[in-house]
Amino acid sequence: MEFEPVIGLEIHTQLKTKTKMFCRCEIVDSNSPANSSICPICSAQPGVLPLLNKKAVEMAVKIGLAINAKINRFSVFARKNYFYPDLPKGYQISQYERPVCEDGYIMLTDKKIRIKRAHIEEDAGKSLHSIGSEQLDFTLIDLNRCGVPLVEIVTEPDISSPDEAYEFLTELKKLLRWLEISNCDMEKGELRCDVNISLRENGSKKLGRKVEIKNLNSFKAVKDSLKYEIKRQSEMIKDNKKIEQDTRTWNAQKGETISMRSKEMANDYRYFPEPDLVPLNLEQRLIDEIKQSIGKLPSQIRDEYIKKYSLKADDIEVITSNKYINSYFEKITNFTDDKNVIKNAINIINGQLLAYINENKINDEDFLTKSPDPEHIYQIADMISKNEISSAGAKKLFEQSLSMKKSPKILVDELGLKQISNTDEIEGWVKEAVEINKKAFDDFKSGNEKATGPIVGYVMKKSKGKANPVIVIDILKKL
Amino acid sequence: MIVEKTARYLENIKKSDDKIKAFIEVWEYDAMERAKRLEIEVKNGRTPGRLYGYVVAIKDNMLYKGKSITAASKILENHISAYTATAIERLLKDDAVIIGRTNMDEFAMGSSTENSSYFSTKNPVNTNYVPGGSSGGSAAAVAADFSDVALGSDTGGSIRQPASFCGVYGLKPTYGTVSRYGLMAFSSSLDQIGPFAKSIDDIKAVYDVIKGYDPKDSTTYKTIPDVQEKKYSELKIGIVDFDTNAMDKGVQSNFEKAIETISKISKTKRIKLPHLKYAISTYYIISSSEASSNLSRFDGIRYGRYVEGADINESYGKTRGEGFGSEVKRRIILGTYSLSAGYYDAYYLKAQKARRIIKNDFVEAFKDVDVIMLPTTPTPAFKIGEKINDPLSMYLNDIFTVPVNLAGICAMNVPYGKSYDGLPYGIQFISNNFCESYLFEAAKCLL
Numbered sequence: 001m002e003f004e005p006v007i008g009l010e011i012h013t014q015l016k017t018k019t020k021m022f023c024r025c026e027i028v029d030s031n032s033p034a035n036s037s038i039c040p041i042c043s044a045q046p047g048v049l050p051l052l053n054k055k056a057v058e059m060a061v062k063i064g065l066a067i068n069a070k071i072n073r074f075s076v077f078a079r080k081n082y083f084y085p086d087l088p089k090g091y092q093i094s095q096y097e098r099p100v101c102e103d104g105y106i107m108l109t110d111k112k113i114r115i116k117r118a119h120i121e122e123d124a125g126k127s128l129h130s131i132g133s134e135q136l137d138f139t140l141i142d143l144n145r146c147g148v149p150l151v152e153i154v155t156e157p158d159i160s161s162p163d164e165a166y167e168f169l170t171e172l173k174k175l176l177r178w179l180e181i182s183n184c185d186m187e188k189g190e191l192r193c194d195v196n197i198s199l200r201e202n203g204s205k206k207l208g209r210k211v212e213i214k215n216l217n218s219f220k221a222v223k224d225s226l227k228y229e230i231k232r233q234s235e236m237i238k239d240n241k242k243i244e245q246d247t248r249t250w251n252a253q254k255g256e257t258i259s260m261r262s263k264e265m266a267n268d269y270r271y272f273p274e275p276d277l278v279p280l281n282l283e284q285r286l287i288d289e290i291k292q293s294i295g296k297l298p299s300q301i302r303d304e305y306i307k308k309y310s311l312k313a314d315d316i317e318v319i320t321s322n323k324y325i326n327s328y329f330e331k332i333t334n335f336t337d338d339k340n341v342i343k344n345a346i347n348i349i350n351g352q353l354l355a356y357i358n359e360n361k362i363n364d365e366d367f368l369t370k371s372p373d374p375e376h377i378y379q380i381a382d383m384i385s386k387n388e389i390s391s392a393g394a395k396k397l398f399e400q401s402l403s404m405k406k407s408p409k410i411l412v413d414e415l416g417l418k419q420i421s422n423t424d425e426i427e428g429w430v431k432e433a434v435e436i437n438k439k440a441f442d443d444f445k446s447g448n449e450k451a452t453g454p455i456v457g458y459v460m461k462k463s464k465g466k467a468n469p470v471i472v473i474d475i476l477k478k479l
Numbered sequence: 480m481i482v483e484k485t486a487r488y489l490e491n492i493k494k495s496d497d498k499i500k501a502f503i504e505v506w507e508y509d510a511m512e513r514a515k516r517l518e519i520e521v522k523n524g525r526t527p528g529r530l531y532g533y534v535v536a537i538k539d540n541m542l543y544k545g546k547s548i549t550a551a552s553k554i555l556e557n558h559i560s561a562y563t564a565t566a567i568e569r570l571l572k573d574d575a576v577i578i579g580r581t582n583m584d585e586f587a588m589g590s591s592t593e594n595s596s597y598f599s600t601k602n603p604v605n606t607n608y609v610p611g612g613s614s615g616g617s618a619a620a621v622a623a624d625f626s627d628v629a630l631g632s633d634t635g636g637s638i639r640q641p642a643s644f645c646g647v648y649g650l651k652p653t654y655g656t657v658s659r660y661g662l663m664a665f666s667s668s669l670d671q672i673g674p675f676a677k678s679i680d681d682i683k684a685v686y687d688v689i690k691g692y693d694p695k696d697s698t699t700y701k702t703i704p705d706v707q708e709k710k711y712s713e714l715k716i717g718i719v720d721f722d723t724n725a726m727d728k729g730v731q732s733n734f735e736k737a738i739e740t741i742s743k744i745s746k747t748k749r750i751k752l753p754h755l756k757y758a759i760s761t762y763y764i765i766s767s768s769e770a771s772s773n774l775s776r777f778d779g780i781r782y783g784r785y786v787e788g789a790d791i792n793e794s795y796g797k798t799r800g801e802g803f804g805s806e807v808k809r810r811i812i813l814g815t816y817s818l819s820a821g822y823y824d825a826y827y828l829k830a831q832k833a834r835r836i837i838k839n840d841f842v843e844a845f846k847d848v849d850v851i852m853l854p855t856t857p858t859p860a861f862k863i864g865e866k867i868n869d870p871l872s873m874y875l876n877d878i879f880t881v882p883v884n885l886a887g888i889c890a891m892n893v894p895y896g897k898s899y900d901g902l903p904y905g906i907q908f909i910s911n912n913f914c915e916s917y918l919f920e921a922a923k924c925l926l
Binding site: 040043044045046047048049050051052079081083085088089090091139141268270271272275276277278 | 540541542548550555558561562564659660661662663664666667668694695696697698768769771772774775776777778780781782791792795815818819820823827
């Protein structure tokens with residue numbers, strides 16, 4: 001019996017607003033002193049009322065539009081009730097029966113993953129049970145995160161492999177970063193993912209009992225835990241064991257999932273409409289404005305590039321990863337529409353430029369101001385296309401134009417990096433080399449491609465490294 | 480004058496609050512200092528605020544920064560307000576002197592002020608009787624001449640019923656006209672702050688100051704629409720036909736007397752509110768459901784009473800078990816049950832539907848009349864201890880007041896008549912959204 005996994009994802013993303021969802025406390029990062037950004041509202045003093053952050057609502061709508069969802073012009077907030085020390089009100093304000101976005105999808109390379117809903121909610125605070133490796137015999141509560149706006153995105157169970165889950169998350173993350181809705185740093189909890197997985201017989205329509213895996217803090221954890229669960233569940237089925245509805249957690253060190261609570265212990269959240277907030281009524285005009293502001297999405301841009309420059313999807317990954325890199329790339333295309341030059345430019349971006357960005361820890365936002373002049377990248381790419389420089393020369397030009405703040409066009413001469421492509425001059429050196437290395441030449445002629453070493457070496461020495469090796473080989477072939 | 484008046488009220492409190500027990504705390508020093516300062520400022524030429532000259536008592540569920548607040552609950556013993564409620568801020572801005580915080584049923588749950596964790600308040604008219612509740616302390620403070628006016632909160636009658644029992648005016652404004660920011664929530668969709676006073680003018684003065692949009696409360700109206708002005712003689716009054724079985728005979732004959740009086744002045748019309756009988760059960764499901772959630776924050780972790788247990792769940796249990804009184808627990812259990820999976824549709828959702836139907840009764844009625852007239856309560860004040868062990872009969876005392884909260888409209892108790900043993904009776908005028916002015920006019924008919 002063969003099994004096919006049925007996977008659904010629940011993703012929480014933290015919105016990059018200045019202030020919290022229901023109060024005017026600033027959102028601070030996790031290094032800030034505990035409880036340094038709290039107020040009567042987010043610490044749930046008696047008598048306080050929530051005050052909706054309109055920016056967060058707009059961001060949620062933006063997400064909805066970007067995932068092709070239906071935007072509900074009328075939606076309601078609901079209370080999700082449960083007791084926990086880092087949930088000061090004893091309930092979380094969320095959306096239940098009428099979320100702001102419904103029925104969307106994201107296109108993967110060759111599959112559509114439907115999205116059931118996306119709704120707005122607030123984050124809880126943090127409970128600290130240990131400091132470093134030291135377990136505390138009490139719990140510390142930090143409410144800085146309490147009330148930070150989140151959007152929860154729930155997919156339909158359309159995902160059928162751990163790799164597909166990974167691809168979906170990568171695509172979603174890209175989209176959220178593109179829209180500048182979230183930085184999606186999973187280590188900082190800006191993106192969190194829970195998965196639901198069940199197995200069914202290949203071709204069957206009947207769904208198995210689903211198991212939820214919570215608190216996955218990386219895409220790798222999502223993939224690994226799914227792989228583990230598929231193995232665990234299929235073994236159970238083969239052994240005729242019943243799979244129970246279960247909530248499990250992923251232990252990355254041991255590489256296994258562990259049961260947290262069974263169905264009997266499942267929470268009853270007693271959802272009901274939040275009476276302290278009026279229902280959300282979105283004007284069509286606002287939705288239209290948000291739609292306008294989104295512009296082209298990375299998937300659209302990707303399709304355009306593939307057509308226009310005959311590029312492969314992998315090549316485009318970086319230049320469509322966020323708005324800043326993309327507009328940088330667009331600037332380069334202002335100088336040329338030669339496919340070869342553009343391909344070379346993309347290689348430079350994917351290679352040296354990205355390394356430079358990572359090394360200097362340059363933020364997306366600073367990309368345009370702190371990167372080399374796009375015209376310089378164009379010039380280097382252009383010279384590569386024209387065989388005017390070697391790949392080593394290109395690397396040197398990139399570095400030097402950055403540090404000397406000079407254009408590669410000038411530097412190529414100043415640094416003597418121009419390759420010699422003058423066939424007559426090279427032919428002379430090649431003939432000399434053949435004279436000296438007769439055996440190597442014969443070997444080459446009889447089909448040993450590797451035998452050119454001594455000949456090319458001689459020409460390079462003579463030309464001080466400037467002879468274009470491609471031309472050297474061409475000449476050799478003709479001799 | 481304001482200094483003298485404040486001093487006189489403080490003197491009254493000193494003399495007789497031992498017997499009445501209207502106040503949980505009297506802010507003698509603060510009130511006197513403020514009175515002195517205001518008087519000097521005004522003498523020096525500052526334009527006095529609209530409530531200059533008013534001494535106000537506030538219910539113990541409205542936050543006033545730096546002052547203790549408990550909602551008459553042990554779970555909040557020693558709690559200090561971290562900020563000031565919008566309604567209180569508005570009183571202060573308009574130069575009111577706040578004299579103290581008044582006793583109430585714990586978290587505003589009750590109709591007699593016997594559910595206070597401190598003590599029972601006595602009815603100033605006859606101290607063997609309850610003052611009503613839950614704003615019993617505020618009603619008693621005004622009736623006993625401890626302040627000019629007082630603020631209470633009304634979720635299902637908690638202003639109008641004690642006003643009726645103590646023989647003073649009490650207004651439950653239209654939902655969304657007075658900010659709830661800083662009012663400890665009992666039932667968010669029903670709660671509303673309102674004034675007690677000895678005259679219609681004073682009720683109006685306080686209401687005018689506290690009403691209006693508050694950006695901190697999303698449920699307040701951005702603008703309160705003007706309604707067509709009508710003199711009391713121009714009002715059309717609806718008189719409700721209802722089942723008189725549960726009614727006290729005295730209340731009934733008093734109500735008939737009021738009808739007779741009013742018929743001579745205004746036009747009247749017999750109307751029906753066919754779904755009135757569902758109001759109590761609807762009210763107790765909705766208010767308890769919301770309360771069960773609203774009261775979750777009292778977990779002892781950030782403020783208030785905390786009782787340590789072996790683990791977090793036991794700590795919650797002990798803190799809330801010892802901190803809340805039995806009526807509060809009863810409502811939390813009722814509300815939690817109504818919202819639980821499998822019961823939600825049968826209780827909470829059905830109650831919401833019933834609420835719409837009840838509201839619709841009023842919508843229909845107001846197509847014909849400007850004001851509806853009902854007794855405020857089916858009985859006058861009852862004796863202390865008489866109903867405390869019979870929650871259902873206590874709940875039934877709210878039969879005429881809760882429909883108003885469910886509909887979100889406004890209503891006022893007007894003191895009118897007395898029983899043979901001197902207990903006050905009250906007439907309730909009810910009007911549509913934003914039509915408080917009709918209530919004030921209608922009340923003039925019974926002067």
